[in-house]
Amino acid sequence: MKFQIVKTENKARAGLITLNNNVVETPTFMPVATRGAIKSTPHEYLDRTSILLANAYHLHLRPGPEIINEHGGLHKFMGWNKLILTDSGGFQAWSLPTKLYDDGVEFKNVYDGSYFKLTPQESIRTQNLLGSDIAMIFDCLISVDRPDDEQKKAIEITKKWASIAKKTHNNSLQSLFGIVQGGLNLTLREQSAKSMIDLDFDGYAIGGLAIGESSEERKTVVEYLSNILPADKPRYVMGLGDTMGLIDLIDSGVDMFDCVWPARLARHGKLIIKNKYINIKNKKFEKDTDPIDKECKCYVCKRFSKAYLRHLFMNENTSSWLYLTVHNIIQTENIIQQARDSILNSSFDSFKKGYLNG
Ligand SMILES: [Zn+2]
Secondary structure (H helix, E strand, O other), X not given: OEEEEEEEEOOEEEEEEEEOOEEEEEOEEEEEOOOOOEOOEOHHHOOOOOEEEEEHHHHHHOXXXXXXXXXXXXXXXXXXXXXXXXXXXXXXXXHOOEEEEOOEEEEEOOOOOOEEEEOHHHHHHHHHHHOOOEEXXXXXXXXXXXXXXXXXHHHHHHHHHHHHHHHHOOOOOOEEEEEEOOOOOHHHHHHHHHHHHHHOOOEEEEOOOOOOOOHHHHHHHHHHHHOOOOOOOOEEEOOOOOHHHHHHHHOOOOOEEEEOHHHHHHHOOEEEEOOEEEEOOOHHHOOOOOOOOOOOOOHHHHHOOXXXXXXXXXXXXXXXXXXXXXXXXXXXXXXXXXXXXXXXXXXXXXXXXXXXXX
């Protein structure tokens, strides 16, 4: 992986990631294709997307990494020739019922109820077989409101598992990112960051955020880490996808984001228009002949009125989920693109103020 910073404005960075014959302009937003597809939305509609996120935990269970490997890897399995980042299963260890051991996490298989242990070795072996472009270490994520002694234990386990990931990793075409944990305790965050930097990863994620802390608490952690993490490597805040939050953290020097948020909103009929949301179920859109956003360049805004989209949604036509998801993802990508352009034009600060104030 080659990471080049093209321009900075204060801490905000516009960069380029070059990897496996693809180029990603950063900051970038990665839509989430957990099981190799975005819910209700074929990824060929996302022609502006440079990198998708898929999940090693889910693909490990179904269909299994060996089957995907027999296709020549996840890109061929999915029919996606741009970049893929795979998450390790660390988030599922937090969000699903699990038992933590020093050498891994025991899960109950959501499909058949059996128990299995995901270890740092198995997570990396799975990601190596999937052949994603970027793999993540298997980390120990705990809630931000857990006490410091538990946060300390989580960063120690994450450090140990990161070292195992580094030794196990065996795919020369795949980059590997470390993950910094430590909750809201800045001393623990610093210790965790330094332990990751010592292992020399291709990029560094800040994990354990966007799970219940306030935006001020999140900003404090990211600002602090931006002075510690190496400037010449990509920085990735995991699981954040609301556009206000993205702009706020681009301001702190973050380069990569992922989230199910735009797609989840769409399935509830909520549409992103710049820094606001509308609900397509609202009766006032019943006769509205305008597109969702006249300035949006997405497939949906070029073709359909709000009245048509509302009609589809109210009649539970599944194509409405597709159309609304496409709009929300492309709208999010457009906002990030505008932020990037403003960094290149040395006007990010005024862009941010204008965006946040509506
Ligand atoms: Zn649109």
